[in-house]
Amino acid sequence: QVQLVESGGGLVQAGGSLRLSCAASGRTFSRYAMGWFRRAPGKEREFVAAISWSGGSTDYADSVKGRFTISRDNAKNTVYLQMDNLKPEDTAVYYCAASPLGFNTPTGPSNYDDWGQGTQVTVSS
Numbered sequence: 001q002v003q004l005v006e007s008g009g010g011l012v013q014a015g016g017s018l019r020l021s022c023a024a025s026g027r028t029f030s031r032y033a034m035g036w037f038r039r040a041p042g043k044e045r046e047f048v049a050a051i052s053w054s055g056g057s058t059d060y061a062d063s064v065k066g067r068f069t070i071s072r073d074n075a076k077n078t079v080y081l082q083m084d085n086l087k088p089e090d091t092a093v094y095y096c097a098a099s100p101l102g103f104n105t106p107t108g109p110s111n112y113d114d115w116g117q118g119t120q121v122t123v124s125s
Contacts, residue, residue: 009119020081022096030074038092053102
């Protein structure tokens with residue numbers, strides 16, 4: 001099991017940037033693929049980005065391609081989500097998650113076993 005704690009959320013104006021961090025506990029962090037998901041008010045949870053265990057493969061939702069960048073530092077047991085050119089529609093609670101499918105970049109939430117508590121991102125227009 002991997003315990004996850006997100007940080008870095010906040011209030012930002014449209015066009016601004018935020019960097020989310022997700023700190024993981026456990027010695028096997030480097031074996032897991034990591035993902036970011038989000039849930040906006042009144043909407044279903046949706047996939048945002050994923051990264052393989054090595055960082056060599058990444059995947060993004062179409063809505064964030066070219067604006068968001070996922071990365072990881074296995075030495076620090078941390079995964080990041082750099083969010084640039086933020087839009088009001090990016091407002092949501094953002095969650096990081098860990099998947100045992102380390103070689104892949106899973107997009108479905110059912111592929112993830114462990115979840116953080118979430119961090120709020122609010123983008124004002």
